Amino acid sequence: MQPSKYRLLAEAESAGVATPATLFLEKNVLENENYAELLNKFIDQNESAFYIVRSCVSGEDAVDVSMAGHFESSGRIKPEQLETAVADYFKKNNLIQKKILPNGEVNLMVQTFMTAELGGVLFSRWKYFPGHFVGEVSTGGAEASVEGVDSSFFLLGKNSEATDTLSPEKIPTEALKSLVVKL
Structure with a gap:
């Protein structure tokens, strides 16, 4: 497997x-x-x-x-x-x-190797909220997100829009909406 x-x-x-x-x-x-x-x-x-x-x-x-x-x-x-x-x-x-x-x-x-304007980490099937995904996004790319530099956290419900829990101004909402729709 x-x-x-x-x-x-x-x-x-x-x-x-x-x-x-x-x-x-x-x-x-x-x-x-x-x-x-x-x-x-x-x-x-x-x-x-x-x-x-x-x-x-x-x-x-x-x-x-x-x-x-x-x-x-x-x-x-x-x-x-x-x-x-x-x-x-x-x-x-x-x-x-x-x-x-x-x-x-x-x-x-x-x-x-990809370079992108928006990068992040998606934690899926989170045991505390099984119907949700938790993400960390950074406009500095995935590496900045993984390292916790200039990143924001958000919670995604199944078939819902992203809810930023820390700093909404840092997340390009159109990019997130396209990601959420595809999940």
């Missing part, structure tokens, strides 16, 4: 939310170092100047517990650095996984 981090990304994409092109690399492919051809095909199909290698550990992002920020992902990297980066991040995340999530399975995602 695919980790929820990847599965939810695929759900968002199928709902029409703009997501980066993603290559999911399963543990068995990573262990056998059998990914060079997959990476080359992905690079050829996307022709992006930069990519990112992201952790995708089973149990990393779950409804009952979040290990967000515990596993390592790369910054933007050039296509010719991908193969080495994949090997490095698989090794790093295996060491972390053994310490903090012994039943987890280390997978990785390779994605095209």
Whole structure:
């Protein structure tokens, strides 16, 4: 079964939310170092100047517990650095996984590196409000949001508009409305 981090990304994409092109690399492919051809095909199909290698550990992002920020992902990297980066991040995340999530399975995602005016993090199926999503958005991009810099929190009810809980002037409402509609 695919980790929820990847599965939810695929759900968002199928709902029409703009997501980066993603290559999911399963543990068995990573262990056998059998990914060079997959990476080359992905690079050829996307022709992006930069990519990112992201952790995708089973149990990393779950409804009952979040290990967000515990596993390592790369910054933007050039296509010719991908193969080495994949090997490095698989090794790093295996060491972390053994310490903090012994039943987890280390997978990785390779994605095209996106820049955007609006970035953020969506926490879905929040256990305290199962019918809602909690989001954190920043006009400084996803990295600023993840780091808690210049970001706002909002609560989304199923089929409802976003309610900003901190500072409505910071969130471009049209962008949020388009995101809410697609969820």
